[in-house]
Amino acid sequence: GESVGLHLPTLSVQEGDNSIINCAYSNSASDYFIWYKQESGKGPQFIIDIRSNMDKRQGQRVTVLLNKTVKHLSLQIAATQPGDSAVYFCAENYAGGTSYGKLTFGQGTILTVHP
Amino acid sequence: DADVTQTPRNRITKTGKRIMLECSQTKGHDRMYWYRQDPGLGLRLIYYSFDVKDINKGEISDGYSVSRQAQAKFSLSLESAIPNQTALYFCATSPGQGRSGANVLTFGAGSRLTVL
Numbered sequence: 001g002e003s004v005g006l007h008l009p010t011l012s013v014q015e016g017d018n019s020i021i022n023c024a025y026s027n028s029a030s031d032y033f034i035w036y037k038q039e040s041g042k043g044p045q046f047i048i049d050i051r052s053n054m055d056k057r058q059g060q061r062v063t064v065l066l067n068k069t070v071k072h073l074s075l076q077i078a079a080t081q082p083g084d085s086a087v088y089f090c091a092e093n094y095a096g097g098t099s100y101g102k103l104t105f106g107q108g109t110i111l112t113v114h115p
Numbered sequence: 116d117a118d119v120t121q122t123p124r125n126r127i128t129k130t131g132k133r134i135m136l137e138c139s140q141t142k143g144h145d146r147m148y149w150y151r152q153d154p155g156l157g158l159r160l161i162y163y164s165f166d167v168k169d170i171n172k173g174e175i176s177d178g179y180s181v182s183r184q185a186q187a188k189f190s191l192s193l194e195s196a197i198p199n200q201t202a203l204y205f206c207a208t209s210p211g212q213g214r215s216g217a218n219v220l221t222f223g224a225g226s227r228l229t230v231l
Contacts, residue, residue: 032218043119043205043222044158089157093218102173103220105150105157 010110019077021109023090026071030092034103035064035075038087047075047088077111085113118142119223121206127229134193136226138206145211147189148220149173149181152203161204164189165211196230203227 013019025033031052036044048059050066050073057064063076073090087110091103119140128134138147145166150158160173162181170181178200180192193200204227207220 043224046219107155107157
């Protein structure tokens with residue numbers, strides 16, 4: 001079946017380092033991908049998204065890279081800060097017909113930033 | 116005030132009891148969703164509604180029902196709660212198809228349900 005998964009369930013970095021969180025997806029028909037951040041006790045918050053017609057998109061301190069050849073997605077966080085400590089989820093969607101807006105989420109990666 | 120409000124935030128109940136989790140939104144979004152989160156399993160879709168007259172089953176709808184009372188309100192019910200429904204439940208909203216950010220979900224803070 002269709003699934004979205006993560007290579008590393010946990011990631012620990014030092015403050016100021018760059019972080020890379022990876023995600024693999026299996027549905028080659030997926031054409032939209034999104035990253036969420038979930039802090040303890042809160043709901044997931046949107047970070048950045050990317051459509052399949054792009055291979056890179058940048059936001060504030062974050063970059064998402066999409067490699068459709070190997071069905072891989074990554075989130076890069078520059079100059080990681082303690083406030084970036086959270087669980088990060090990737091999600092995918094096939095934006096066709098009634099699937100539009102229905103996201104399939106990965107398991108999540110726990111990012112811990114040490115001062 | 117939060118854009119997506121869930122009540123209750125925490126609930127402990129017993130097996131066999133009927134439970135309702137409520138969600139209201141001030142985003143003006145057409146689409147609303149209920150997700151369940153379990154450790155190590157990410158978020159799984161229970162039910163979703165693309166407008167007031169539309170209700171659709173998600174990945175794990177068995178044991179749950181929903182009601183879309185108005186554009187701004189979407190409730191999730193467990194008719195007879197069982198222990199394996201112990202989880203964190205999230206309501207989310209998104210704009211309709213063709214609108215800016217159509218696929219971006221805005222989540223509530225979650226409702227933690229424990230079934231004993």
